[in-house]
Amino acid sequence: MNCLSTPRVRTVLDRLHAAADLDEDRPHPRPDxxxxxxxxxxxxxxxxxxxxxxxxxxxxxxxxxxxxARVVEFGTSFGISTLYLAAAVADNGAGHVVTTELSAAKVTAARANLTEAGLADAVTVLAGDALATLAGEPGPIGLLLLDGWKELCLPVLRLLEDRLAPGALVVADDVSFPTMAPYLEYVRDPAAGYVSVEFPVGDGMEISCRA
Structure with a gap:
């Protein structure tokens, strides 16, 4: 079974990806x-x-x-990645996704998108600073996705590290960004306890196994 191909989920994903493609060509304000x-x-x-x-x-x-059994995501945005995670958990027939987002507007939008896709029951969306919302997150965490502000990926990993299950997967997106350099230096150091490899998709994904 693969619910990514069902009309209910596919419609939401196709709409969001199309909107995201259009958004790439639109100028955005630059934060100070x-x-x-x-x-x-x-x-x-x-x-x-x-x-x-x-x-x-x-x-x-x-x-x-x-x-x-437990998937944690840092950086929900509009919930595109969350939908893929939730679909997989739903198709596995077990597990739950916990995701966190700082923008209140995006929290509302992500929850609506998950509900529209019929996957809301598989996900808990936390609103606020990930270093606070995930501080009490219980383990064991079997998969961690890091896709929020890049300079916070390493602090979030370090926050949750003692709750990663043996063999847990840690996936970081956009690793070609210069701000991901400290994160990559850490997970690629054998002393940190990971087996890590970059996967050539999008702006680069680093897949690290908690060995």
């Missing part, structure tokens, strides 16, 4: 260098910043294969 994460989230509340469709398919396959 010293802007806080909340200020950036508010300024870019209508910007999609999505995972690619191919990246979504990869996430779906990883969740289907690893069958995690």
């Amino acid at each position: 260098a010293g802007a806080s994460a909340q200020e950036r989230a508010d300024l870019l509340a209508d910007a999609y910043m999505p995972i690619s469709a191919r990246g979504g398919d990869l996430l779906y396959a990883l969740v289907r294969a690893s069958r995690p």
Whole structure:
């Protein structure tokens, strides 16, 4: 069974990907260098910043294969990546997705998209700063997706690291961005305890296994 191909889910994903493609060609305001994460989230509340469709398919396959009981996502945005994660959990017949988003407008939109796709029951959407909303997140976490503000990916990983299950997968998106350099240096250092490889999809995804 693959609910990604069902009309209810496919319609929502196709609409969101089409909107995201149009959004890429639209100029967006540039946050000031010293802007806080909340200020950036508010300024870019209508910007999609999505995972690619191919990246979504990869996430779906990883969740289907690893069958995690708990999936955690940093950076919901409009819920495109969340839909792929939720579809995989639903098709596995077990598990739950917890995702967190700083923009209140995007939280509302993501919840509506998940409901429209019939996948809301598979997901809990947390509103607020991930370093706060995920601080009490219980383990074991079987798959962690890092797709929020890039300079926060490493702090979020370090926050949740002691709750990762043995063999857990950590997936980071947009690893070609210069701001991901500290994260990549960390997960590619064998002393950190990961087996890590870059996957050539979109702007690059790093897939790290908690070894």
